Amino acid sequence: MLSSELLGHALESAPDAIVIVDAGGEILFANRRVAVLFGYEPEELVGRQIETLLPERLRTRHQSHRRHYTDNAQVRPMGINMELCALRKDGTEVPVEISLSPIQYGAGMLTAAAIRDVSEQKRIGRDLLHAREAADRANQAKSRFLATASHDLRQPLQTLALLAGSLRRLVSDPIAVEAVAQQEHAIAMMSRLLNALLDISKLESGAIQPDPADFTVASLFEELRAEFANLAASKGLQLRVETRGNLTVHSDPSLVGQILRNLLSNAIKYTQRGWVLLRAQPCAAGAVQVAVSDTGIGIPSGQIPFIFDEFFQVGVASNSTREGYGLGLSIVRRLVALLDLKLEVHSEVGQGTQCTLELPVGDDGGVTQPRIDAPYAAPARAAAPRILLVDDDQAVRDATAMLLRVDGCQVVAAATLEEAIRCVREDPCIDLVVTDYHLGAGKTGLDVIASVREILGNHCKAVLITGDTSSSVQSLPPDDDVHLASKPIDADRFLSIVKGLLGA
Numbered sequence: 001m002l003s004s005e006l007l008g009h010a011l012e013s014a015p016d017a018i019v020i021v022d023a024g025g026e027i028l029f030a031n032r033r034v035a036v037l038f039g040y041e042p043e044e045l046v047g048r049q050i051e052t053l054l055p056e057r058l059r060t061r062h063q064s065h066r067r068h069y070t071d072n073a074q075v076r077p078m079g080i081n082m083e084l085c086a087l088r089k090d091g092t093e094v095p096v097e098i099s100l101s102p103i104q105y106g107a108g109m110l111t112a113a114a115i116r117d118v119s120e121q122k123r124i125g126r127d128l129l130h131a132r133e134a135a136d137r138a139n140q141a142k143s144r145f146l147a148t149a150s151h152d153l154r155q156p157l158q159t160l161a162l163l164a165g166s167l168r169r170l171v172s173d174p175i176a177v178e179a180v181a182q183q184e185h186a187i188a189m190m191s192r193l194l195n196a197l198l199d200i201s202k203l204e205s206g207a208i209q210p211d212p213a214d215f216t217v218a219s220l221f222e223e224l225r226a227e228f229a230n231l232a233a234s235k236g237l238q239l240r241v242e243t244r245g246n247l248t249v250h251s252d253p254s255l256v257g258q259i260l261r262n263l264l265s266n267a268i269k270y271t272q273r274g275w276v277l278l279r280a281q282p283c284a285a286g287a288v289q290v291a292v293s294d295t296g297i298g299i300p301s302g303q304i305p306f307i308f309d310e311f312f313q314v315g316v317a318s319n320s321t322r323e324g325y326g327l328g329l330s331i332v333r334r335l336v337a338l339l340d341l342k343l344e345v346h347s348e349v350g351q352g353t354q355c356t357l358e359l360p361v362g363d364d365g366g367v368t369q370p371r372i373d374a375p376y377a378a379p380a381r382a383a384a385p386r387i388l389l390v391d392d393d394q395a396v397r398d399a400t401a402m403l404l405r406v407d408g409c410q411v412v413a414a415a416t417l418e419e420a421i422r423c424v425r426e427d428p429c430i431d432l433v434v435t436d437y438h439l440g441a442g443k444t445g446l447d448v449i450a451s452v453r454e455i456l457g458n459h460c461k462a463v464l465i466t467g468d469t470s471s472s473v474q475s476l477p478p479d480d481d482v483h484l485a486s487k488p489i490d491a492d493r494f495l496s497i498v499k500g501l502l503g504a
Contacts, residue, residue: 016099016114023070023109025050025063037096037117039089050113055087073102073109086115095122139206153194154467155393157488160187162399165491166406184490191488196327199258203334210252210339214362217247217280217288220257224278228264237268238275247280249288250362251339259335259343262328263292263355271296271352286361293354299347307345308333385502386410386427390420390435390448391465400434403491404498417443417451424455432502437466449482461501465489 011018017033027050030042038045038053045052050066051059078084078098086096095118103110164184171177202208225241232239249256260278267276274295283289299307308329336343336357347353387404391397392415401411412427414420417439424430433452435445449462459481467487476484483497 014114016116018112018114019045019050019053020103020110020112021050022111025066027052028110034115037088037094037115038086053086053115055085055093058085069100069111070109073111075099075101078113095119153198154487155396157187157191157194158465158467159393159395159399161191161488161490162396162403162494165494166399166403168491169403169406187488188490191490193327194488195486196331199331200327200334203331203338208255208338210255212250212252214248214250214364215253217249217290218243220253220260221278221280223257224260224264227261228268228276231265232268232276235268235271236273237271239268240275240277240279242277242279244281246364247282247288248362248364249359251341251359255335255339256357256359259332259357260290260292262332263357266328267292267294267296267353267355270294274352282361283358287358288361289356289358291354291356293352295352298349298351299345299353300349301347304345304347384408384410385431386412386429387498388420388424388430388433388435388452389413390415390417390433390439390445392416392436392439396436400494403495404434407495407498409498416440417447420448421451421455424452428456430456430460432498433460433462434498435462435464437464437468446476463494463497463501 011029012031014031014033017037018029018031019027019034020029021027027045027048030040030045032042034045035041051062054062076099078100084096084098085093087093097116097118099114101112101114103112161184164180164187168177168180168184171180221241221243225239229239264276264278271294276295277291277293279293280288280290332343342358344356345353346356387409389397389401389404389411390413391400394415397413397415401413404411412423412430414423420435430452433449435448437445439445439448445462445464445466449460449464452462453460461481461483463483463485465485465487481501483501485494485497
């Protein structure tokens with residue numbers, strides 16, 4: 001059996017201040033740690049009531065709690081989910097944690113209280129809370145910046161792109177034509193860099209969240225074929241698209257599409273002759289394998305681990321002139337991680353590269369089949385097509401109107417939803433609506449399209465242009481008669497969309 005002397009040494013060497021009180025609350029024992037925590041010598045506390053160590057405002061309530069504990073004594077922390085504080089000899093208060101243990105002593109019951117100063121833990125907790133609040137404010141500020149940048153930085157680029165397109169259609173002098181061509185090239189490079197930087201910033205800040213759904217691989221592949229066929233053909237490359245069976249996958253179709261667009265763009269960029277292949281096939285249970293292959297320059301094995309780093313380009317020195325900025329695969333890496341997918345790269349110098357993405361199999365029954373409308377027949381016109389143009393940015397509105405007029409369209413321009421409604425009521429002969437998405441005052445281009453359709457009494461077609469690339473815009477309800485275009489959009493692409501909707 002342990003001696004009382006040994007037990008006394010154990011209590012004295014305990015890391016916490018320990019007091020033992022009787023059923024009436026009188027302190028019978030206090031170890032040396034009470035001097036550190038409370039400023040009292042142990043001898044000063046023996047014989048006093050335990051409430052001596054409590055702020056006066058808490059003493060009456062504590063007496064009641066103490067009597068209740070004596071009736072239901074058990075080992076437990078004191079004041080669960082409560083902020084406890086004790087009173088030092090100098091009158092200052094200190095936050096504490098207290099553990100209570102009953103001690104059967106003869107016919108009576110004693111209580112041992114182990115008291116620990118938690119000032120440092122509280123300080124750390126406050127610091128963490130302040131840091132979290134600061135991080136939240138920083139994230140909110142970053143989100144506001146990204147929203148502003150997505151709109152405001154794209155606006156001048158949109159203006160430049162459309163003005164350059166108008167100039168190219170107006171000038172004939174060879175030197176002027178070459179100057180405009182170089183200007184358009186510079187604008188396109190600026191646009192790609194801005195888009196890439198904003199995409200990376202949004203992914204880093206958590207502003208982009210997946211919205212998974214079941215979708216068919218074939219539907220996405222057809223979009224990609226239409227988008228990249230001309231680019232591949234302009235380099236003399238063959239773009240092959242292959243799928244085996246009616247494959248359905250489950251993921252975010254917009255973000256998967258962004259991954260494949262970056263991989264296809266990279267494959268075409270680094271392939272000088274031959275082909276680029278986009279293929280899908282079933283693989284391991286529960287997965288579909290989507291591969292982008294090419295007959296390009298290939299990647300040295302030692303460089304493969306670095307191709308997903310920012311600003312890294314295969315075979316391009318960091319200080320040399322470059323086509324692009326090496327950000328596409330960095331975006332791919334972040335999107336793959338966000339979607340919890342698997343991406344592998346296999347390459348051989350001089351033979352080509354294959355990037356393989358594994359997607360989980362989806363449910364065929366969960367796929368919404370696209371609505372198939374009858375082919376659009378353009379109405380016979382005796383005059384040029386009449387377009388309602390709505391944009392709250394005057395520079396973009398003027399540049400867009402100029403481009404449309406140079407291309408032979410009549411333009412009715414408005415800055416707000418109210419102006420647009422007034423214009424249509426005064427002149428209802430509108431063939432197409434071209435509208436910005438964000439119009440201020442909480443109004444959007446969707447409000448414009450709905451109002452125009454209501455006034456005209458028909459399903460007027462529209463181009464909805466936006467610099468907002470958030471998931472809320474990407475997940476807008478589908479409408480085959482509304483084409484969603486992202487800023488900045490170049491003049492040729494914009495006019496191609498307009499003519500396609502007009503049936504020209």
